[in-house]
Amino acid sequence: xxxxxxxxxxxxxxxxxxxxxxxxxxxxxxxxxxxxxxxxxxxxxxxxxxxxxxxxxxxxxxxxxxxxxxxxxxxxxxxxxxxxxxxxxxxxxxxxxxxxxxxxxxxxxxxxxxxxxxxxxxxxxxxxxxxxxxxxxxxxxxxxxxxxxxxxxxxxxxxxxxxxxxxxxxxxxxxxxxxxxxxxxxxxxxxxxxxxxxxxxxxxxxxxxxxxxxxxxxxxxxx
Ligand SMILES: Cc1cc2nc3c(=O)[nH]c(=O)nc-3n(C[C@H](O)[C@H](O)[C@H](O)COP(=O)(O)O)c2cc1C
Numbered sequence: 129x130x131x132x133x134x135x136x137x138x139x140x141x142x143x144x145x146x147x148x149x150x151x152x153x154x155x156x157x158x159x160x161x162x163x164x165x166x167x168x169x170x171x172x173x174x175x176x177x178x179x180x181x182x183x184x185x186x187x188x189x190x191x192x193x194x195x196x197x198x199x200x201x202x203x204x205x206x207x208x209x210x211x212x213x214x215x216x217x218x219x220x221x222x223x224x225x226x227x228x229x230x231x232x233x234x235x236x237x238x239x240x241x242x243x244x245x246x247x248x249x250x251x252x253x254x255x256x257x258x259x260x261x262x263x264x265x266x267x268x269x270x271x272x273x274x275x276x277x278x279x280x281x282x283x284x285x286x287x288x289x290x291x292x293x294x295x296x297x298x299x300x301x302x303x304x305x306x307x308x309x310x311x312x313x314x315x316x317x318x319x320x321x322x323x324x325x326x327x328x329x330x331x332x333x334x335x336x337x338x339x340x341x342x343x344x345x346x347x348x349x350x351x
Contacts, residue, residue, distance in 0.1 A: 134288040139339070141293035141324070142229075142254045143332030149258040149292055149325055151179055157290065158260065161282035166275035173279040174263040176311045183259050186310055190251040193306065202302035206318050209298050217346060225339055232333045250299040256324035261300065261307060263317040276320055287325065295324040 154177050166172060178186060214222060227237075235242045253259045260283075264276055284294045300307055300322040307319050328335050 129289045131285065134285040138284050138288050138294070139335075139337070140295040141326075141328045142249070142295055142334045142337075143329040144254060144256045144293070144324070144326035145329050146257065147327045148180070149327075151177060151258070153290060153292070154258050154260065154325060157283060157286045157292075160286050161279055164275070164279040164282040166278065167271045170268075170272055170275065172264050172268050172272040172275050174265070174313075174317055176261040176263065176313070178259045178261075180257065183253070183257075186259075187252045189306070189310065190303075193303070194248050194251060203305035205301055206304045207301060209301055217342060221340075221342070225337075228339070229334060229337050232336055234333075247299075250297055251303075253297070253322065253324035254295060255329075256295070256326035258325040260323045260325065261311060262320045262323070263311075263313055264320050265316055266318050267316070273320070280321075280323070283323070291327075292325060293328040297322040297324060 158175050158177065162171065162173075210222070211218075230236070230243060230246075233246060235246060249255070262276060262280060264272065280296060284296070287294050298321045300319060304319045307322075308317075313319075
């Protein structure tokens with residue numbers, strides 16, 4: 129597969145089949161992606177792979193958490209997922225991707241409970257059979273966080289090469305303490321995001337979402 133094919137075919141998949149992804153395959157891809165560049169070669173990504181047993185345990189824990197049996201609120205957040213006030217054109221991009229997704233799911237704007245119910249699928253990795261978390265040392269700054277992005281894009285493209293789909297998930301930043309404890313990580317590390325990993329359910333309408341992109345004239349200047 130050409131890089132351009134992997135780039136074109138990758139999309140955030142939010143419904144998966146039951147087909148398993150061996151832990152060995154996930155490990156191989158995460159290791160291969162470590163050829164990604166990073167400033168001064170710091171390689172700041174710190175990854176956790178969940179085995180099927182651990183994934184089942186986390187799914188059960190999150191179900192309890194969200195059902196109100198335990199604390200339904202998220203943990204104290206450790207970073208802002210978005211700037212507090214999103215300005216244009218970012219605001220519209222965010223709005224459009226949400227509206228386009230809910231339209232495919234047949235959920236209208238005023239069906240708040242249904243939207244929340246759908247959103248909660250994030251916390252079982254949308255039914256994916258495999259999952260990973262990305263952590264970073266708390267002392268790292270913006271340049272190293274951008275290195276995480278490069279690494280994670282390599283991971284997602286390498287999964288495409290294997291015919292495996294993904295969804296990066298920063299929603300997990302709503303539960304940093306829960307995930308930190310669950311993964312038994314040292315204090316010096318903080319959670320960036322999760323990633324759902326598996327095979328796309330081609331019959332699920334949510335996977336028909338073809339997200340838009342801005343015209344390059346909005347973000348590119350040729351001098
Ligand atoms: C760092 C990162 C975090 C994301 N977090 C979530 C998430 O929590 N839940 C979700 O459904 N999608 C999440 N996404 C997917 C984005 O919504 C998606 O990448 C964007 O809309 C573009 O669509 P595409 O990935 O299908 O090209 C995330 C993407 C990135 C890069």
